[in-house]
Every structure is written in C-alpha cells, then in structure tokens.
C-alpha cells in the first residue's frame with residue numbers, strides 16, 4: 129500500500145478484529161503470570177533483545193501501545209523493526225551504547241548535527257570517541273573500531289543535505305531523519321542502515337509529546353532493546369499512543385507545511401532584511417535564514433509565530449540556534465559547521481501563508 133494509507137493503518141491492523149476503533153493505551157507497569165519458570169525463560173529472551181509482545185513481564189521491558197507505534201514507524205521507514213525511547217537523545221544514547229558494547233566505540237560523524245547530539249558525541253560522555261568528518265572523507269576516517277557513521281540530512285539548523293547514497297562504507301550508517309520524516313526521505317532506501325528520529329518533532333506533530341525512535345534491522349533492534357531494558361529509556365505508553373496518532377496525519381501535515389514553507393522561503397529571499405535563505409532540495413516545513421540586522425530583535429518581535437526552540441508542531445516556531453538549539457556547541461565549531469550568529473531557524477506550521485508573511489515582514493522590519 130501507498131505511504132498515506134500506511135500512515136493511517138500501520139500498527140492498527142488488528143483493531144477491527146478486537147472490536148476496537150481507537151488504539152488501547154496499556155498503562156500496566158507489570159504483567160501477572162503464574163508460571164515463573166516460563167517467565168524466567170522469557171526474561172532471558174528479553175535481555176537478549178527479543179520483543180516479548182503483549183505480555184512483556186515488566187513495563188521497562190516493553191509495552192503493547194509503544195509496540196504499535198514501533199510497528200508503524202518501521203513500516204513507514206521500510207525497516208524490519210523499530211525501537212522507541214523516551215526522547216530523541218535517549219534513542220541516540222542507546223545507539224552509541226550498543227556499538228560501544230560491541231567493542232566499536234569509534235564514531236565518524238559529519239557536522240552540523242543537532243546541538244545536543246554534537247555535544248553527546250563530541251564529549252565522549254558515553255565512552256565513545258569521535259572523528260569529525262566530511263562526506264568526502266568518511267571512508268578514510270573509518271577505522272577497525274568504528275561502530276557508526278552518523279549524519280543528519282537535512283541537518284539541524286542549516287538544512288544542508290548529505291548525499292546518503294554516496295556513503296559506501298562497510299560500517300553501519302545512521303541517518304538522523306528528524307527533519308525529513310519518512311514522507312520526504314527514507315534513508316534505508318538510499319543505503320543507510322539505521323534511521324533515528326526525535327519523535328518529539330514532526331512525528332508527534334503537536335508539541336505535546338517527547339519521544340525518540342530508531343528504525344533498523346531486527347539484529348540491531350535487539351541490541352537496542354537490550355540497552356533499553358538495562359538503561360530504562362523506554363517511551364511512555366501515553367506518548368506511544370500520541371505518536372501513533374501523530375503518524376496518521378504526518379503526510380498531510382508535511383505536504384501542507386512544505387507548500388507554505390516554499391512560498392515563505394521565496395518571499396524571504398527577496399526581503400531586504402534577509403541576507404541568505406537556506407532551503408533543502410527535498411523541501412519540507414523547515415526554512416532557515418541569515419538576517420542582515422539583529423536576529424534577537426526578530427525573535428522578540430514575532431506576534432503570531434511562536435518564539436520557541438523545537439520544531440514540527442502545528443504552529444510555526446522560530447528560534448536562534450546560536451542561543452538555543454546549538455548553544456551548547458562551542459562557537460568555533462558552530463561557525464565551522466556553517467551556523468552563523470545571525471541565523472534563524474523556522475519550523476513552518478499549518479497557519480495561512482499570508483498571516484505568517486505579515487508577521488515575518490513586521491518582525492524583520494524591527495531588526
């Protein structure tokens with residue numbers, strides 16, 4: 129079936145036979161069983177990363193509502209499996225821990241990345257070490273102990289793109305697909321192995337749920353589930369419900385917001401207060417732009433647009449990466465990655481384009 133259909137139906141295939149319409153939310157922290165021999169054997173399976181399905185022993189091991197979201201996201205990304213976490217950063221942490229545990233703690237990463245991802249990878253907080261690379265030097269930077277190649281495309285916040293198909297190394301390639309969503313780009317079809325999302329953003333889509341998810345083959349999924357059981361970063365069932373609901377409107381939200389973003393980008397490019405507009409080739413709801421004047425004045429002046437970090441909501445959000453999303457990255461690294469001090473990042477929502485343009489135009493005049 130086509131993507132729009134799968135976005136609505138994936139993860140819900142059994143509902144009609146259950147006599148249900150909305151997805152049930154299972155808030156159980158524990159799952160009773162009378163046979164503890166059998167439970168011990170199942171716990172061994174869980175520790176090895178096997179998905180235990182609808183009776184996962186304990187809430188940290190798995191959850192049926194979360195599983196539905198995982199099934200749906202794997203379907204949309206075209207992967208065997210998906211594993212969901214409490215946040216995008218918990219998802220990235222699990223990937224780093226999984227490869228480090230396999231004796232491959234070296235990461236080859238390409239900037240720019242989301243600020244906290246850059247910090248987590250660059251600081252070596254989880255026992256990994258990094259070689260910051262460029263798309264052209266990935267192959268030469270890969271070593272015998274390299275566990276992952278990590279790229280973001282389009283990247284946060286410059287919207288620069290990586291030619292995923294051109295990365296042909298013998299090491300798992302992880303693509304943070306948060307900005308593209310599976311509607312605009314399915315990295316596994318382009319040769320990547322692991323797809324990461326901050327589900328907090330477009331997948332949830334309404335600014336009211338935190339989550340992260342990794343889509344990958346079942347072998348890596350098992351390693352991630354093992355890490356998730358031990359470290360506890362599982363997604364909450366209510367978040368699983370909201371994320372699954374978010375997926376059903378993802379294609380129409382992305383299509384509508386992309387249309388508006390393209391028009392705003394076109395107008396911004398002609399605005400005297402704007403030096404440069406960043407817009408990815410694949411489109412999407414994100415527009416970044418360097419202003420001629422004071423970027424903080426624009427943030428202070430917007431009335432309709434929400435001046436806030438994060439992205440992917442139904443309302444349009446704008447923020448200054450140097451102060452917020454990428455503040456944690458050292459200024460020289462930020463500048464080296466093309467993140468200027470006058471760059472603003474805007475996540476276009478579902479408002480009418482003329483209302484957004486009036487607000488942007490008046491805010492730019494204050495800068």
Ligand SMILES: *Cc1c(COP(=O)(O)O)cnc(C)c1O
Nearest residue numbers: 215216217242284306326328339
């Ligand atoms: C927000 C974001 C993250 C981190 O996700 P959280 O859900 O905030 O933990 C990772 N990657 C990208 C590209 C992001 O925008």
